[in-house]
Amino acid sequence: MRTLAFGYSTRCNIKCEHCVAADAIPKNIKMALNQAKKIIGQLAAAQVQGISFTAGEPLIYLNDIAELVGLCRDYDMYTRVVTNSFWAKSPELADSVVVQLKEQGLAQLRLSYSRWHQKNIPQQNILNAARSCHKNGLDYFISFVTDFSEQDDNFEHFLRQHNLKFFPEPVIFAGRAHDFTRLPLHTDYQANCCPMNPYLAPSLDMYACCDAGSHFTATNFFHLGNIKDTPPAQLFAESESNRLYNHIRNMGISTLASFAGFAAREIIQYRKCELCEKLFNSPERLRGLRQEENTGLNSWYR
Ligand code: SF4
Ligand code: SF4
Numbered sequence: 001m002r003t004l005a006f007g008y009s010t011r012c013n014i015k016c017e018h019c020v021a022a023d024a025i026p027k028n029i030k031m032a033l034n035q036a037k038k039i040i041g042q043l044a045a046a047q048v049q050g051i052s053f054t055a056g057e058p059l060i061y062l063n064d065i066a067e068l069v070g071l072c073r074d075y076d077m078y079t080r081v082v083t084n085s086f087w088a089k090s091p092e093l094a095d096s097v098v099v100q101l102k103e104q105g106l107a108q109l110r111l112s113y114s115r116w117h118q119k120n121i122p123q124q125n126i127l128n129a130a131r132s133c134h135k136n137g138l139d140y141f142i143s144f145v146t147d148f149s150e151q152d153d154n155f156e157h158f159l160r161q162h163n164l165k166f167f168p169e170p171v172i173f174a175g176r177a178h179d180f181t182r183l184p185l186h187t188d189y190q191a192n193c194c195p196m197n198p199y200l201a202p203s204l205d206m207y208a209c210c211d212a213g214s215h216f217t218a219t220n221f222f223h224l225g226n227i228k229d230t231p232p233a234q235l236f237a238e239s240e241s242n243r244l245y246n247h248i249r250n251m252g253i254s255t256l257a258s259f260a261g262f263a264a265r266e267i268i269q270y271r272k273c274e275l276c277e278k279l280f281n282s283p284e285r286l287r288g289l290r291q292e293e294n295t296g297l298n299s300w301y302r
Contacts, residue, residue, distance in 0.1 A: 002048045002236055003078075005199040005210035007055030008036060008065065013086055014057070014120035018145065020175040020212055021055065028056075029202040033064050037071055039200070039227065044075035046233035052080040052110075054210070055202065059083050062097060066104045073105030080108040082143075084121055085129040094125075094132035102138045109133055113166070114145035115155050123158055130164050142166035148183055172273050174212040185268060191252030192272040198239055204228050208239045212273040216281035243293040244280075251301065253279070259292070259300050260285060 009030035010021065031039070043051065051072055058065050058081055065081060072079045081101065088094035101109070113126050126142065133140035142159060144166045146152045159166045171177055199210030206224045207214035213222040221244075224235040239245060247256060253275050257267050260279060267275065280286055289297070 001050070002046065003050035003052070003197055004043060004048050005054045005197055006036075006051045006068075007199060007201045008053060008058055008068070009061060009202055010056045011060055012056035012084075013060055014084060014117070016114070016116040016120070016176070018114065018116045018171050018175075018177040018180065020172045020177065020215070030061075031202045031204075033067070036064070036068055039204075039232070040068060040071050040075065040077075042227070042232050044072075044077060046231070046236055048077065048232070048236075050078035050080070052082060052197075054082040054199075057084055057086065059087055059097065062087070062100070066100050069101060069106045070104035078107050079105065080110055081106060082110045082112060083129075084112050084117055085125040086121055088125040088129035088132065091128050091132065094128040095136065098129070098132040098136050098138055102136055106138065108139040108141070111140060111142045112145065113142045113155070113159070114171075115152055116145070118155065123155075127162055127164070130162075140165065144168045145171050147171045147180065170271055172212050173271060174215060174273060174277070182271075185271075189264065189268055190254060192254045192275070193250065193252040194248050194272065194276070196239075196245060196249060198224070198236065200227070200232075206232065206235045208242070208245055213276060213280070216277060218281045219283055219286050221280040221286060243297075244289060247293065247297055248276070251297070255300065256289070256297075259297060260289060 011028045011030060053065055053068070069079045087097045109129065111126055111129050130140055130142065142164055144156065144159060146168050171180065173180055173182065196208055197210045199207045199214050204227045206227055208222040208224055216222060224239055227235065253272055254267050256279055257275050258264065270278065279289065
């Protein structure tokens with residue numbers, strides 16, 4: 001199924017210390033609304049079935065996003081908005097936004113939450129937003145970004161205490177979080193297969209990865225092209241047929257790293273996106289993997 005993270009604007013109203021996007025992209029790029037509408041038509045024609053509005057804080061442009069969500073509904077596309085809940089200052093204000101989006105056909109809100117977000121956004125906003133979704137019949141979940149340190153215990157406790165639906169999500173050590181202290185991992189050696197959701201930036205550049213990979217500037221490994229030059233359907237097709245991307249999806253980052261010569265002991269010390277960066281944001285290593293994408297890597301399956 002084709003889905004896309006849609007970056008309408010990079011603008012955000014807060015500045016989180018862990019933000020992956022912050023240092024790699026120019027500030028405040030925004031699509032024109034008419035252009036975004038045209039692109040959504042192209043995406044529908046490319047059989048895209050789900051769009052997640054993300055990038056900076058989408059709901060700074062609430063009316064535009066509501067209109068785009070309505071357009072997606074007309075094309076029968078699933079929609080999600082990722083937000084920091086700055087707008088949910090009271091139950092009444094939360095209701096007005098949730099109802100507006102729900103009326104346009106929004107399927108889900110994803111509320112970002114962490115000890116970094118909450119330096120700028122009161123926890124009460126998250127509660128107001130989640131309760132409003134529940135009350136107005138809009139699906140939601142809370143994305144609890146954590147580095148698994150004890151400092152996050154109270155933040156997790158708050159979610160449990162209020163019976164909110166949440167999923168822990170590891171902080172990505174890229175962008176502003178690049179130099180954060182890493183705690184040791186206590187988990188198994190895992191394949192780290194990655195589904196790779198593509199990302200469309202406000203510059204109209206499309207990437208095969210919507211997370212750290214869209215900022216691998218040394219190789220531009222995940223850059224698919226710009227939809228001003230190439231229609232989205234073609235960029236999706238390129239993403240789906242790229243041999244190395246398919247190895248990431250099916251074989252996983254750990255197996256690729258092992259193939260590339262990383263010791264098992266070293267592999268377990270990295271988070272998935274960090275290891276991905278080691279492999280694919282190094283021109284030399286990438287060259288080596290490309291040489292093997294149709295040969296050695298094809299027989300590197302169990
Ligand atoms: S709310 Fe999201 S986009 Fe804005 S600074 Fe924080 S992490 Fe970055
Ligand atoms: S593992 Fe690589 S492809 Fe997957 S989200 Fe991280 S950077 Fe992107």
